[in-house]
Amino acid sequence: MKLHRLVLTNYRGITHRDIEFPEHGVVVVSGANEVGKSSMVEALDLLLESKDRSTKKDVKQVKPTHADVGAEVTAEISAGPYRFVYRKRFHKKPETELTVLAPKREQLTGDEAHERVRAMLAETVDLDLWQAQRVLQSAPMTAADLSGCDALSRALDVAAGDAADDPAPGGAVDTLLIDRIEEEFRRYFTATGRPTGEWSAATARLRDAEQQVAQCAAAMAEVDDAVRRHAVLTTDIARIAGESSAAATQLATATRAAEDVAKLRADLDQATLRAQAADTAHTASQTALTERRRSRAEIDERNAAITRLQAESAAAADDLETAAEVKIAADEAAEAAREALTASQQRADTARAAVQRLADREEADRLAARLAAIERHQRELDALSAELATMTLTDKLMAAIEQAAAIVDRAAAAVENASAHVELVATTDLEVTVGDTTVTLDAGGRWEAGISAATGVDVAGVLSLRITPAASAAATQEKLDLVTATLAEALQQAGVDDLVAARTLDLRRQELRAACQQVRAVLEALTVDDSADDLRTRLAAVQQRLPAEDGLFDADPAALEPAAQRLELLEATAAHQEAIRDCETHRKVAEQAGRLLAERELNAARLAQKLQSAQQELAAITERLAEQRALLADDQLALKAETDAEAAAKARATVVQLSEELARHQPEAVAAALADAERSVAVVTARREEAAEALREVAAQLKVFGTEGRKGRLDAAETEREHAQAEFIRVQRRARAAQLLRSVMGRHRDAMRQRYVDPFRGEVERLGRIVFGESFEVDVDSALRIEHRTLGGRTVPYESLSGGAKEQLGIVARLAGAALVAKEDSVPVVIDDALGFTDAGRLTKMAEVFDAVAGDGQVIILTCSPQRYADVRSAHHIELVAG
Template sequence: MRLHRLTLTNYRGITHRDIEFPDRGVVVVSGPNETGKSSMLEALDLLLEAKDRSARKEVKQVKPTHADVGAEVSADISTGPYRFVYRKRFHKRPETELTVHAPRREQLTGDEAHDRVRAILAETMDVDLWQAQRVLQAASTSAADLSGSDALSRALDVVAGEVDDQPASAGGLETLLIDRIDEEYRRYFTSTGRATGEWAAAAARLRAADEAAARCAAEVTEVEEAVRRHAALTAELAGLKDEKARTTEELDQARLTAQKIAALHSEVERAAVFAKAATDTATASGTAWRERCRCRADVEDRAAAIAELQTAAETAAEAHDTAVEMQLAADATAEQARAGLEAAQRRLDAAHAAVQRLTDRETLARLTGRLSALEQHSRTLEEARRELAAVVLSDALMATIDDAAAAVAQAAAAAEQASAHVELVASADIEVHIAGKPVRLRAGDRWESAITGTTGVDVAGLLSMRVVPGAPAATTQADLDHATATLREALGRAGAADVAEARALHRRRAELQAAVKEHTAILQALTAEGDAAQVREQIAELRARQAENDNTANHNANHEDAAHDETPEPVALRAELAAAVAAHQQARNDCETQRKLAEETGKLVADRGLRAARAKEKLQAARDELAVAEQRLASQRAQAPDDELTAKADTDDRAARLADAAVTRLRDEWAGHHPDAVAAALQQAQDADTAATARYAETFEALREVAAALKVYGSEGRRSALDAAEAERQHAESEYQRVQRRAQAAQLLRTVMGRHRDTMRMRYVDPFRGEVERLGRLVFGESFEVDVDSDLRIGARTLSGRTVPYESLSGGAKEQLGIVARLAGAALVAKEDSVPVVIDDALGFTDPDRLARMAEVFDTVAGDGQVIILTCSPQRYADIRSACHIELAGSL
């Protein structure tokens, strides 16, 4: 197959693209990412495989999103004897058109065109080889699978000598025989070896017969089990009837004993109620007596506590008075410290002001000098820039002038060498006109010149001569004139009269550039802290502040002695500032210390005042609580005196102890009859009677159900059904064994023929391996070897005696081996069976040295085959000498 032309319209993001491919050799189609390189191969597959109305996901994904139109794909293809143009439009107004140009002209549309192309490809193209001869981005490192290619198999058969060893039709007969064996095998087995067809049907029939026979046997066994169970249940029901009568009698006896125990337990409960009432009365009397004792003790304790609180309140009042005196003294000391701090602050402010005035004067002097330097360098820089702007001569133009001057010198030398020379010697004084210009010669003078053009020599009244130079001289003179004109034009653009002036002007330009650079750097350094305008603002601000300070100083000077009129020295001013700072710091520390001391004394006064108030409050509260306690005790004594309350508590306590003794006696008597054992015996008798009743009812119901089931079984004829099922099973087993023998024979024959076919296929592994190694040595070196299995897959690579499995190789080595294997297959396949090798953006893992060697491989196989490379990095394939390059536009 050959792809001659591919046209895409409104395909994904591609508006229109038309590419014509060469019939043979390597073609590199390059373009940036997302320009639709991979989409071209996808479009070709959809064109050949999908119908125009297909609803497949792959077809829906290529619909353009920028316009409501259908995607169109058109291809010019030749395969076998056919050459045709095939076009499809998908999605919107779908249509299919086919024009066959050879071997005879055909025109078809719709499904007829689609079916015709499929038939042509099935007839002339090895589809498995077309799919295998691709290196895609997603699987560029996967091993090449060429095992399904009939075209490659035929080519390897020829290389391996198959055609010489057997008749021409032997390969076809062998293939036909294997196909017949596979067809017979598929009558009984699926492709994965599971039973199917007749054998699966026979096995299913046998399984169904086995299941039916087993089911009928189980039903007959069920009848026999029901008869046996009916007899057993009848005997069991008679025994359960006697057991039920015995458990009823035992239950009545247990109930009578339990009633006697219940009566005795009622007497115990009544005695316990009486004893509880007596105990409650004794408890109330004891509680009242203990409450009376507690009230007497409470009154006594509160009276003692009031004496202690009186002493504490007096002590707290004295401590508060002492703290108040301390606070007054601390406040006075803090006020003195604040006054000292204010005086130190005034001294510090005056020192700061004096030092600031001194600093302003120094800063003003420094800024004034800096502004002067800024203005001077700015003027110099501006002058240099104006002069530099007037110079139009650049480095490139100077280089042009130098080159033109050298060309003039070279052309002048050549003209001088090639020109004719005229030499005149005067025998007497004479005037000669040479090229129209007068030349006076005295006797014995000599005149000579090179002649590059037609020149006339005239002697008035005596001689007229014309000197014509040869062709070389005219040519060199023309070169000289051209070089001179070029130099003159360059000097004119530079504004110079000659080369020397141009060079002097160029040197002056360099000096000006250096000056501009120097003054620019100086100005950058001077303006690092601000430009000239900012410096002027700072100077104005300093002068205004200096004037204000001078006015203030003059005002203060009117109130001071004449000894202070002189300006202090800077050292004295800074020493005074340091002393003022130290004095201010000391005063601030003293003020802070006295302030904190005053605050602490204030806190102490507040704390001691709070304590005194709390002591006084506690004393008053204790007196109030004592009055309440004495009143409560007097009220209780008015209701019952202390002696009467004590006597009642003793009487109630004796009555409670007697009631408890009666309850203990009755409880011991009740426990002597073992009530738990009586209750357990009653419960046991009830459980036994309930269980016997339930077993009897259950057995009776089961016997009734078995009897009913036996009546139903008698009308079903289960024995006859079992005999029929066993007969069907025998027939099914005979049929299964017959089909099994045929299936096993087909399986054995297929296994033997497959082993024979694998043995034959191993004969053409060597030619394929040889071709892979021939091409691979161009990339990996002379020590390169590969291991190829019967499916023509590379299993391992050997390099310098070291063998590495294919899956353990690096991504770059896998990619290179995959391309070499596909190119080897393309080189072996016959010309009429070849298909394009498509490589989509591969060799991304390959170093520059390997890329150069891979280029040799492409050049080696770029004969009659067609290799299409799609890439976004065309420089990877720049070393392929025979490649044809097609560049796609960056915009879709």
């Protein structure tokens, strides 16, 4: 297979691209990132594999986002005897076109064209080899697996010597045989070895047949079990009838004994009720007698308590009187302490007010002095600012004056250099007119000047000449005049006559600005905490608090002394604190006296209340005892208690006699026997009913079983099991045979693969030594994957190699496969943006490898760095541009 031409239109970001590839050798397709190099491989795969109406994700992703059009891919390909042009448009108005150019011309469209291309490729191209011969930037760096490539297998068979023994294409025959064996194996097993198809169906049929036989046998066992149960139930019913008669006799005997016990229990209950009534009457009379005695004792106790409470109440009254006297004395002392505290407070307030007046006076003097300083500096600042405001000179204007003066100096120097110089020497006294200037020269006198403009020189009565300087001198003079005018204008704006005056004025302006800044700094320091207005407000507030001058001098002269005032304040404060402590002490004493008086008042009231309650209770008890004696005298109550005690004793004796009689009849044993008899009758009755019901159910089941034909179904199930078992054995033999044949052929195929591993390894080592040196060796497994690399006697697993080494070995392995494959089976080797991890030395060696395999096959390299492949001498370069 060879790719001759590839055209992309509206594919992703590619508007149109048309590339023609050479039929053999290395072609390097280069371009910037995202120019669409990898998209070319993707487009070719979509063209060959996907239909134009496909809605797969990979087809949807290539639709351009900048226009509502369909992506188009066209390719010219040759494969075996065929050469064709194949075009597809996806997404919008999809269509497929095929033009077969050789061996005979054909034109097809739609799905017919798609199927025709798939058939030609299947006939002539090893599609597994086409997918394997790629090194893509998006693929992981795993070892290349070329084991599934039939074209490479045939080439390795030839290289291993099989072609000499069998002139026919033996690799294809072996592959066909293995495919037939695999097809036969798949009739019975899945790819993982689980039963399927005929083998699974036969197994399932046998399993179902055995389950059916088991079910039918279980049904027949159920019939036999029902017959057996019918006989057993008939026998059980006869035996239970005899047990029922014996249980009825036992129940009658137990019932009579229970009736005798019940009569005795009723007599005992009546006697017990009479005994309880006698006990209740005796308890009531005994309680009344006890209550009569307790009332007499309680009256004696109440009399004694009243006498004690009367004494305690008298003592409490004396204590209350004493506490009242103490309370009055404590209140008087506390009032005196409060008056002393008030006097000391007034003294302290007076002393504090005097000290505060002195502090206010000092504060007023300090604020007045500070305000005077602020006002003085403010007047100074106003004066400086006023003088500074009269000056029209500014920094910018001074800079302009300095700049204009410098320009004037440079222009004057230029005029001096460019002007004509005139020198006059007088031989006698004479008067000379130069321009507008008259010059008088004595004999031997000398006069000279520079002339920058046309000037006349006249000597009265002797000569008249005109001096005209060069044009450059005139231009220089004009420039001088211009800049002189500019300087004069700037000086006029500044209000000065010349540069010296401007500099003097600027110096004064700088001094004024510095003085203003200094005065402002002083003002800021004076007003850092408070502004002048705030200070005036504070001064007014302080002055308002001060008394009038006359009133101040009317006071005691000693009071005007600050030290005396402060000493008085200290003494008054100390006296006030002492008065506070005394007042607090007397207050606490008064409070304690009040609490004592309240406690004693409460105690006296409580004792009086107790005395009153005791007197009331004594009166109530005395009244209740008199009422009881009026109803029944104490002697009569004692006699009644004795009579009730005798009646209660007789009633208890009768209860004991009846209880002993009831115990002799053993009521618990009689009740247990009755319960056993009733339980036996109930059990026997339930068993008889249960057996009768079970017998009816079994009889009904036997009637149903007789109509189901279970024996016939069992015979049919056993026959089906015999047929299923025979079919199972037949399919089992065929499945085991296919399994064994596949296993044997697999071992044979692995052995054959080991034979052609050596040619592949030899070609890999031949190309690899160009890159890695003569000590390069590799280990290759039966799947043609590189497992280890040996270099300089050191063997390293493939997975442990660096990214650059893996990339290089991957390219070498694919180029080795391309070199071994027959010319008619070759496919393009596609390398997408590889060797990015390769150093400069290895890049040169890899270029030699590309040159070594640049034969009849195609090697297409896609890269954004064409300089990596600059050393490939046989390469054909194609540069891509965006669009």
